[in-house]
Amino acid sequence: MVEILKYDIVILGSGLAGLRAAFQAALTSKDRLRIAVVSKLHAMRSHSVSAEGGISAVLYPKEMNDSIDLHAYDTVKGSDFLADQDAVELLVKLVPEEIRFFDHLGTPWSRRPDGRIAQRPFGGMSVPRAVFAADKTGFFMMSTLYDNLLRFNNVDIYHENMATSILMENGMFRGVTAIDMATGEFRVFLGKAGIIATGGAGRVYSFVTVANSSTGDGIAMAYRAGIPIKDMEFVQFHPTGMVPSGVLITEAARGEGGYLINKEGERFLKRYAPQKMELAPRDIISRAIMTEIKEGRGFVQEESGLEHVLLDLRHLGEEKINERLPMIRELSKKLIGVDPVSEPIPVRPTTHYTMGGVHTDTYGQVMLDESTRIPNLWAAGEAACVSIHGANRLGSNSLGETVVWGRLTGEAAAQYAMRTPDTVLQVSSTLDEAIKREESRVFDKLLHVESAAENPYDIREELQTTMDKKVGVFRDQRGLEEAWSTIKRLKERFSRARVENRTRIYNNNLRDFIELSFMLDIAEIIVVGALNRTESRGAHYRLDYPKRDDVNWLKHTLVYYRRGEPPSISYIPVRITRWAPEERKY
Numbered sequence: 259m260v261e262i263l264k265y266d267i268v269i270l271g272s273g274l275a276g277l278r279a280a281f282q283a284a285l286t287s288k289d290r291l292r293i294a295v296v297s298k299l300h301a302m303r304s305h306s307v308s309a310e311g312g313i314s315a316v317l318y319p320k321e322m323n324d325s326i327d328l329h330a331y332d333t334v335k336g337s338d339f340l341a342d343q344d345a346v347e348l349l350v351k352l353v354p355e356e357i358r359f360f361d362h363l364g365t366p367w368s369r370r371p372d373g374r375i376a377q378r379p380f381g382g383m384s385v386p387r388a389v390f391a392a393d394k395t396g397f398f399m400m401s402t403l404y405d406n407l408l409r410f411n412n413v414d415i416y417h418e419n420m421a422t423s424i425l426m427e428n429g430m431f432r433g434v435t436a437i438d439m440a441t442g443e444f445r446v447f448l449g450k451a452g453i454i455a456t457g458g459a460g461r462v463y464s465f466v467t468v469a470n471s472s473t474g475d476g477i478a479m480a481y482r483a484g485i486p487i488k489d490m491e492f493v494q495f496h497p498t499g500m501v502p503s504g505v506l507i508t509e510a511a512r513g514e515g516g517y518l519i520n521k522e523g524e525r526f527l528k529r530y531a532p533q534k535m536e537l538a539p540r541d542i543i544s545r546a547i548m549t550e551i552k553e554g555r556g557f558v559q560e561e562s563g564l565e566h567v568l569l570d571l572r573h574l575g576e577e578k579i580n581e582r583l584p585m586i587r588e589l590s591k592k593l594i595g596v597d598p599v600s601e602p603i604p605v606r607p608t609t610h611y612t613m614g615g616v617h618t619d620t621y622g623q624v625m626l627d628e629s630t631r632i633p634n635l636w637a638a639g640e641a642a643c644v645s646i647h648g649a650n651r652l653g654s655n656s657l658g659e660t661v662v663w664g665r666l667t668g669e670a671a672a673q674y675a676m677r678t679p680d681t682v683l684q685v686s687s688t689l690d691e692a693i694k695r696e697e698s699r700v701f702d703k704l705l706h707v708e709s710a711a712e713n714p715y716d717i718r719e720e721l722q723t724t725m726d727k728k729v730g731v732f733r734d735q736r737g738l739e740e741a742w743s744t745i746k747r748l749k750e751r752f753s754r755a756r757v758e759n760r761t762r763i764y765n766n767n768l769r770d771f772i773e774l775s776f777m778l779d780i781a782e783i784i785v786v787g788a789l790n791r792t793e794s795r796g797a798h799y800r801l802d803y804p805k806r807d808d809v810n811w812l813k814h815t816l817v818y819y820r821r822g823e824p825p826s827i828s829y830i831p832v833r834i835t836r837w838a839p840e841e842r843k844y
């Protein structure tokens with residue numbers, strides 16, 4: 259018997275975007291609405307806890323020679339002019355309020371000697387404006403939010419409940435199906451309104467900074483539910499992944515003054531971004547590092563064979579490293595035995611962030627094309643593409659996005675739910691059939707396939723290495739075509755794979771299997787978008803089309819699911835309100 263739980267709002271995901279949405283919905287509705295937060299992890303294990311360096315906001319415009327307009331311009335330029343400028347303007351206007359909101363809730367922001375909130379430089383930002391809590395910013399924001407959320411009686415957090423599908427009926431969101439990992443029970447969360455806040459999809463690659471759980475589930479579930487996915491060819495590669503694991507060395511290390519050095523002992527960025535040097539945007543630095551490596555000026559790590567450059571923090575001194583970058587020192591010592599106080603850290607570009615995602619309007623409402631909105635569904639955080647990051651996100655703007663759009667979508671969903679009667683939560687016969695089909699797919703089809711021979715873990719590994727090799731910092735038509743045919747072959751093999759573990763309680767094998775089905779779709783969306791986009795813009799660099807092409811490509815990609823057929827693609831214009839595209843120099 260399927261358990262059906264009825265809520266006013268169902269929020270998928272308990273990272274910063276999901277929890278901020280829940281908080282705002284609870285505040286807006288007082289006690290009038292019941293809110294469910296459904297998360298495949300314990301909330302405090304959501305990937306947001308690992309955010310390190312900071313969240314950018316204009317706090318002291320006069321003193322720092324800063325302005326809301328300058329933050330917006332930096333973001334638009336950083337995006338290589340693909341961001342929707344009305345959305346960027348909304349971000350920069352609201353994010354200072356969020357800093358104060360978190361301050362009042364109790365986030366221990368790092369302080370200046372005068373006691374006011376401190377700010378540090380970040381790549382592509384004209385002035386120091388990243389607010390931080392040492393190098394554990396995400397953890398402190400999450401714990402503040404989580405602790406404060408517990409005071410609301412009308413918010414139920416379903417930890418370790420993995421959603422398997424989004425239910426839609428007559429163009430409206432109806433709810434989600436999920437497995438309670440602890441018991442193996444199949445559940446349905448019905449909602450008058452829904453918010454997708456399931457984070458990014460970095461795990462479709464192998465050398466990554468992101469958590470194992472960042473498999474793009476919400477994006478893939480939306481895709482299968484008929485929702486277009488926007489701009490997925492723009493995958494951010496962070497310049498400084500620790501070698502050999504890919505674990506992040508935060509940009510704050512360069513913000514605090516760290517240097518990047520090649521085999522010749524040169525600060526090679528002078529050739530690529532002479533003004534900004536180590537504080538140029540990530541797409542430019544990642545390409546610079548890969549070029550140094552290709553041209554023979556990199557190092558090779560003996561054990562892993564990985565080529566890399568060095569991040570040198572020694573000149574910052576022990577005191578500053580301990581105060582501003584304690585986690586970096588600890589990670590580097592523990593993981594690779596390098597103490598940055600006395601030795602440089604080996605680094606190379608690593609997959610870090612999903613610029614694309616579920617197609618929404620400026621306020622996070624999910625859209626089906628350029629103008630049609632789904633009345634009761636929103637998306638926020640890394641799963642969404644609003645789009646404020648365009649072709650290249652500036653570091654420290656993502657945390658801002660999670661909380662600003664968490665707040666906006668939580669508020670909008672609450673307003674919608676308060677004016678919607680409970681009768682919409684009745685289960686129609688069509689919905690009942692859809693629920694039964696999904697239950698049978700998950701438990702009968704996946705758990706009881708006898709004859710299959712394929713190992714899903716082999717498929718996952720091949721998928722990730724293919725993405726690393728063929729859809730990386732530099733791409734071209736041949737590599738992308740090869741990647742697409744590999745993905746199609748892997749999908750075919752996946753149809754013959756099976757879940758070995760048949761138990762219901764904490765069946766992680768089943769979880770991995772479902773995640774892999776999402777990852778295969780996500781990889782295909784990335785590749786078809788990248789193959790079609792015959793230009794270079796931001797993080798999408800085509801060796802065969804090395805120039806930005808505003809005449810033909812100043813537009814967003816939308817990819818649609820077609821059952822049993824290749825995905826279909828269409829394009830919509832970029833919203834330009836104030837800043838005409840210009841050459842991007844740093």
Ligand SMILES: Cc1cc2nc3c(=O)[nH]c(=O)nc-3n(C[C@H](O)[C@H](O)[C@H](O)COP(=O)(O)OP(=O)(O)OC[C@H]3O[C@@H](n4cnc5c(N)ncnc54)[C@H](O)[C@@H]3O)c2cc1C
Pocket residue numbers: 270271272273274275276296297298299300301304305306307308309310311312313395396419420421422455456457458467468469471472475476506610611638639640641653654655656657658660
């Ligand atoms: C190492 C690292 C450091 C970073 N540092 C910074 C920084 O300093 N500044 C900055 O601006 N950005 C930073 N970022 C980026 C930023 O941390 C993320 O973009 C942001 O935290 C994403 O938050 P989110 O709420 O959208 O998703 P997440 O925090 O990833 O949460 C996703 C949620 O969805 C849930 N979920 C996923 N799939 C399912 C499913 N099938 N069913 C149910 N629940 C599901 C998960 O359980 C989780 O609760 C960093 C990223 C990394 C990798």
